[in-house]
Amino acid sequence: MSTILAVETSTELASVALLVNDRLLVRDTASVQTHSQSLLPMVQALLAEAGIRLGDCDAIAFGAGPGSFTGVRTACGVVQGMAFGAGLPVTPIGTLDAMAEACREQTGAADVLCILDARMGEVYWAQFHYGADRWQAVVAPRLSRPADVEAEGRVLACGNGLTAYADAFAGRAFVDGAQPGIMPHAAQVAVLSRLALARGEALPASAAQPVYLRNKVALTTAERMAGKAA
Secondary structure: OOOEEEEEOOOOOEEEEEEEOOEEEEEEEOOHHHHHHHHHHHHHHHHHHHOOOHHHOOEEEEEEEOOOHHHHHHHHHHHHHHHHHHOOOEEEEEHHHHHHHHHHHHHOOOEEEEEEEOOOOOEEEEEEEEEOOEEEEEEEEEEEOHHHOOOOOOOEEEOOHHHHOHHHHOOOHHHOOOEOOOOOOHHHHHHHHHHHHHOOOOEOHHHOOOOOOOOOOOOOHHHHHHHHHO
C-alpha cells in the first residue's frame, strides 16, 4: 500500500495525518492563528513516530478547499514546498469530500449533504453519493445562503454550518439525525488521497491549486453594522 502524508487547514482546526499501510497517525491543533507555525512540527512528529522520512512517502495530500481563504492557501503552499523538496506528487482533496468520508466512516451513510460555515451569512455545501469505492458529487460544491441549500432525495447532513445557522435550517428534512460535529480533517484527506493516487490522479507540485468559491473574504464595516441592526 502507498504511504500518504496529508495536511488540512481549511477551518480553525489544523490537522496532519500519515497513512502507512493500514496504520493511520494523526496530529491536530485548534488555533487558526498559528496554522503556518504548527504544520511542520506536526509533520515531523508523525514521520518520527512512524520511523520514516518524507521521501519515503508516495504522495502528499492537502485539503484543497473550499474553506478559509488563508487556510487553504497555507495548506497548498506548505505541501507544494515539501513536495518540491522531496520530489513527490501531490493530491488535492476537496474539504467537503473529506467531510463526506468522515460521515461515512462514522455512520455508514452513502448519501451525504456536507454544510460548512463560510461566515458572512453563507455556507459551503455539496451533496455526495458513495459507490464503486469513490465519492461522486450529486450537487457540486457551491457557496450560498443557508436558505438556498437543497438536498436531492434522502441524505445525512453534516458540518458546522448546521449549528452556525440553526434557525435557517430549522424544520428542514435533512436536519433529522444530522452530524454537525463532523468537519474536514487530514485523516480523511489521507484516505481519499490513497484512492486518488491508485486512480492515477496525482499532480506535480506545480499544478496543485486551492479551490475558491468566494472572491470576497470579508464584510465591509457598513455591511457588518447593517447585519447587527437587522
